[in-house]
Amino acid sequence: MKRITSVAGPTWMGRMARGALLSGLMATLLAACAVGPKYQRPEVDTPAAFKEAPAATAENTGTWKLAEPADAAHRGQWWTVFGDAKLNELEEQALAANQDLKAAAARVQQSRAVQNAARSALFPQIGAGFGPTREHFSPASQFLPENAQGPQTTLWRAQTTVSYEADLFGRVSSNVAAARADTQQSEALFRSVQLSLQADVAANYFSLRELDTEQELYRRTVALREDGLKLVEQRFKEGDISELDVAQAKNELASARADAVGVARQRAASEHSLAILLGKAPAEFSLAEMPLDPATVRVPPGLPSALLERRPDVAAAERAMQAANARIGLAKSAYFPQLDVTGAFGFESASLGDLFKWSSRAFLLGPAAGAALTLPLFDGGRRKAGVEQAKGQYDENVAQYRQQVLIAFREVEDNLSDLRLLDDQIRQQNDAVEASERASHLSDTQYREGEVNYLNVLDSERTVLVTQRQASQLNGAQAVATVNLIRALGGGWGDAGTVQVGATDTQAPKEAKQ
Template identity: 40%
Template sequence: MITAAHSLNPLRRALALALAGLLLGGCAIGPDYQRPEQSVPVQFKHAEGWSLASPADLGHRGRWWELYDDATLNELQQRLETSNQTLAQSVAQYRQAQALARGARASFFPSVGLSTGKTRSGQGGGDSTVRLADGSTVTSSGGGGVSKSYDANLGVNWEVDLWGKLRRQLESDTAGMEASAADLAAARLSLQSELAQNYLQLRVLDAQKRLLEETIAAYQRSLTLTQNQYRAGIVTKADVAQATTQLKTTQAQAIDLKYQRAQLENAIAVLIGVPPAEFSLAEVDSVPALPTIPTLLPSQLLERRPDVASAERQVMSANAQIGVAKSAYFPSLNLSAAGGYRSGSLSDWITTPNRFWSIGPEFAMTLFDGGLIRSQVAQAEASYDQTVAAYRQTVLDSFREAEDYMVQLDVLEEESGVQLEALEAAREALRLVTNQYKAGTLDFNSVVNNQATALNSERTVLTLAGSRLTTSVQLIAALGGGWDQAQLEQVDSDSEQLP
């Protein structure tokens, strides 16, 4: 039997090796992460005329759709958060990344296993193995006796992180988890933006429908007037045909809006996770007003866009994987201990004379692999370069999107001003021509042409209003919506507290 004094020596040696490993592990193999260099302009090219966002503005963007001051839109956004199935997929992907990060943390701790078993064996002549009814096996060599062995074993194994391999893996998995959290935020923002755009376009269609209904009523009165004049012999039947054509064409346009509205309504239903047959939106008498949208500095954009944050976290993960690959050049240290009971008889199995134990360190190192480790390091470095390029491209795309939507809003505002002037002129021309027609100094063809011009101008004004609303949503999304990179710190903190 091994005495207690003898058993302490290997234990002490193992603890000393573990302590040395922890001290050596203070510096992990591989490069420490640094954000890739990226050219960032001082301000946007089209920032003139825009006000810079203040902290209060940024705080309000936490629920950025509230800028449109529409209770129905607010309710739909809440339903999207709880019921959208695309978002549910992204949430599940994020949970997978969380679990992977927790698994990386678990590798820092020893693993403990317990096993029990029964073995039947024999010796002698020819080899034969028989599986018994109780599930155990008997191995015998013709004519030899059969022996039984009962084992109960408790084992502990711990890989000491000498070269920082485990820490680099944890860095990689944590960065991957944060990238997944940013991807989730980007997916959420994209869906919120899509919902807001569909809803605002639907309200613009409602306004166009009201315009067409008012116009149809006016054209109906014009047709009645023309028919009366025709019966009185004042105008020709051609005028009646023109008035009828104009009325029916406008009615057809109004019917076409039903299909467009139904498409938007169905798209909204899917976004909030309900079948289109179970969802409808009542018409309202107004279109949400265009909100004031303060902009950010380009440098701030890097902290506000979840897709940029995700791309950078991918770079961090790839950088850590270089250290993981390089650690294969160095030996690994495993500390293991095992103890238990072994007996040939079940009756005295768990007794002091039948106990056993073992403890000791194990160094392992690859001496020759034909260049496998070198190739794995090269792969990790190439992967890092790829993620750096992807990050820089994502940053450039974010700048472009913000610039595009800012200039688009400016152009649409200018265009809307000119179009409103054209509408006022068209209304005045229609008023004058209608009076002249009633007085008999102009033919009905002049009235029809001016009515068509006025209607087209009215619809163009509404179309531009819809385009400005849609572009405003796109700009808010391009500026990061209500997201901020500081949220990733909370993501990491919450993950550390998970069991």
């Protein structure tokens, strides 16, 4: 008996090993037969150059090439090109404390966790258990008389369980690919939120500085109105003019003061908005007044193909397409067999004292249903509906991607045209300011000499204030348009132009770990 046992043991183990090897090879071959469509980026109409860009040269555009996703590339601290130390400080505060950015980083963490959960299906799931099972057998199952007492038994088990779903026809790998694309989309959306935050801080900052310039204009205007009122009152006392001029001078002074309060109200609201971007309560933030310096930065637009590489929102739209494409394969895999392998290895005994004896060892290997592959034969069209839904989702994402590309091109063209036309408008407005100041000086001189009435002086001063405010607003619009162009181009830029930025950047993976 001993010799027979020694021979049978290896033979049985050999057959089991060969069966497992054949099953593994079959699963591997079937896993290679993925049924999902191969992902290819849809074509979009890409112009060779921007219509509103300056005349293209080899130095400021680079060489044409097909767009390749580069949304994760370093963008640098692009705001430093404005040379404003306070802006640099505010940008760093916003990146450290803005709550919308923290929420976007948390969404990246969630998507990565979902991806890891999907990847876990590629590996066996292993567990362990220990405990008794109390069983009562029916008399019929034991071929006993109807009124007989069925036997009862207690089984103690200490086992390790293993379960594994073979990746047949790309069922598991398609789900992993979709989860991976979802994670990449979440990271691209994080970078989009980050870029929007940086641009919003800069645009709000320049708008605030433009209001500071207006406040300075109104202070000077109020001071001039006060001097003018003193002059009018003096001439009225001397009998040179009527009381009408005094009333008109007081009206202009009060109007200037009221307008100055209106600008201060706008500045307070802008300051509060900036505080929220920095992650602070408005009561905890104040910014000292400082007039705006005209922005002299000139941003090279580069090539439209480069725009598609760097825009994080365009990259996010493409990752959504990639995820939808993988889910088509996942839906199609439902038409093919599914193989679930389970196993239990350990000890089983009727008494706890005998549980860990060598003779108490037991195992279970194979699908619980007893069939190697399972395949639903009829489901009322559920699988077909799932495939159609996945295809519809993909088509929707393709349309959204192409629409996002069109929006990106439009935003760049809008800001390029704004900057080009603002340059001309600012030059003309500066001429208007000089002319109005000259006319105001002449009317004031003529009024003092008694050649014109006070209405001429008031009209000239109003014109000066209006032209100066318009010039200030145009300078603010130019600075904001420059920021918006950088935003539309996807952030910082490389060597395709004369302006260089820093080489460091806050990446989504770092933010997501905080």
